[in-house]
Amino acid sequence: MRVTIRTKLTALFALLFVVLAGVLVTTAYLFVASATTPEAQRADRQQLLEEALAEQGITVPATPSPTPVPGGRPDDAVGQVLDSIALEARQRVLDDLLQRSLLAFALSALVAVALAWWLAGRVLRPVDEISHAASTLSERTLDRRLPEDGPDDEFGRLRRAFNGMLGRLEAAFDARQRFAADASHELRTPLAVLRASADNVLSSSRPSKQARELAEEVEQQVGRADSLMTSLLTLARADDVIHTREPVDLADIAAEVVSAASPRATAAGIAIDLDIADAPVLGDPVLLERMLANLVDNALRYNRDADPWVRCRVRTDAGRAFVEVSNAGPALAAADIPALFERFSRGDQRSEIAGHGLGLPIVARVARVHEGVVDAWPGDEGGLGVRVSLPARHDEQAA
Template identity: 85%
Template sequence: MRVTIRIKLTALFALLFVVLAGVLVTTAYLFVASATTPEAQQADRQRLLEEALEEQGVTLPAAPTPMPSGRPDDAVGEVLDSIAAQVRQNVLDDLLQRSLLAFALSAVIAVALAWWLAGRVLRPVDEISEAANMLSERTLDRRLPEDGPDDEFGRLRRAFNGMLTRLETAFDARQRFAADASHELRTPLAVLRASADNVLSSPRPSKQARELAEQVEQQVGRADSLMTSLLTLARADDVIHTREPLDLADVAAEVVSAASPRATDAGVAIDLDIADAPVLGDPVLVERMLANLVDNALRYNVEADGWLRCRVWSEAGRAFVEVSNTGPALAAGDIPALFARFARGDQRSEVAGHGLGLPIVARVARVHEGVIDAWPGDEGGLSVRVSLPVREEALAS
């Protein structure tokens, strides 16, 4: 069981009550026990008798000489003392039983009251936690009410609202920067691409001009792909995701269909095996995740007569997509490094890429509460499997 602050406060309040109640019961018992000893009772009776006689003007004579032991009066006294001791013990036992019963009932009531009181005290913290858990890029404008008392929780609310204001400002600035950078960078890239296309489409371009134009076009495509990947990472890092119902099977079919001409040109056979896999996610991010898996499988599929296999299915409340390919042999210990940004393994120079494909897959899976696994193929290549939670209404049906 998870030990919460409420449980700790309840235990602290209950322990404090138990200690105080224990001291009270012990003190009362000892007080009654000391007040009912034969000596104390004899002294009290003697004092009360003297006070009563003094009020009547009678003075008691000196105490008589004790009678020798063994006489009848001595036996009667012993019986009376025994009866008095038994009565005293019965009174103390009854007092102890009643005190313990009252102590147990009070302890139960005290624990219940401590639990309720701890909940009341921690309610503002629960409200702040709930507000923090519901935060997203669309709810940064929400604020906690500040009309309560000016205490520690009131100051915490104001500090939390101030943090939300700063986050909203920073988030808006970052979004504006991403949009402005995308717009400003795409324009010169489009100009460079158009210039390269003009050179390549001219009737008689020189060999040097053609080579330069082809190189420019290649680098422009690389820069455009890199910018798209960085913006996708920024979208995922900022958790800018509009969750909508979608099916991984439909997304995989579209991605594979778009990649089929490229696979045909590369001589790579595609095997598509899909079944219903309904999930709740950001369509843009999920499509980019599958596109990166397929693109990565094609990019590093350098074997002759290679193949690419894409499977989609669902089971046990999870939706799965698995992409496997042929390619260079990989060591299992080298696979985690492939999910680091700008890492491309041992094929950095042989294969064009910017090392953001698999990191984007991992990041998108993470923001969708997914799990990603990867392992080397028996004959080379890589297999990557991503599992996401199945949509709740699909589970209900």
């Protein structure tokens, strides 16, 4: 059972009340008991009698007090009866006082627990506000702040510290986004210059053999660097913020991706089987396009030489949109598949194939930021099957 701070404070306040109330009840009972003893009652009656006679002007000579014996005053039958009646009345009064005190103590304890629970809630309300604000924060809501118009106490300082932390986080995320945009611009420009220079050499009428080989190598490495940069920027975009939540159809994206990859598949002799149905979702079109492009590129890149094929299926079922891409490739063990979703890891069986190990990690990250799930399994005859499940878009969401 989870014991909260509010429960602990309630128990502490209630225990404090119970101890104080117990001391009060016990003290009152002892005072009443000591004030109603037979000796105290005889002294009170004697004092009242003397005061009454003094008011009448009668002076009573002082006489030594007789030695008391159990059961009343000696040689005084009336006094003994009065003492017996006084003792019985005293016991009844004490018993009634004890019962009423215990009943009042129990009722007061219940009220004290309720008041202690309410008081603990009032004391911890600022902490609940901060906890709720922290649990609802995301990369898109870092501009929110807690109100600081309360008293300058411990909770006020905690609010100011929390708001200061949010400000620093917001500045850090903004710096990351600006860095991604600046890096994209600064890195693409020299790559474009290198590619244009290599194309000029290759398109010249009579390039030397050495110049052609160097230009081809430069063009190949520029393409690899451009692919790596695109993958890194995609990861940075997914790690930072989903900038848009637009109604998109995974079937349309899959058709565009497969159409763009068809020339490459035809040149490699790979047959692509496309089976799509409407799969509407809400998401970032750029990230979703990169997710499907990486799935198809991964299936084309890691395929077998004899009778290669790639299968891409898109469908909707039970409120979920599914994208499944599988291929015929080298045999994989189920224990090796989780490592393929780690950044810059391509697995032992894929080390001989060119790649930078970011394809499937991008797929997993994009699916995660869209509240999706990725499943992967080895094919019966080799290859890999990957299925991405995303929440399907409803009509009211599109509206």
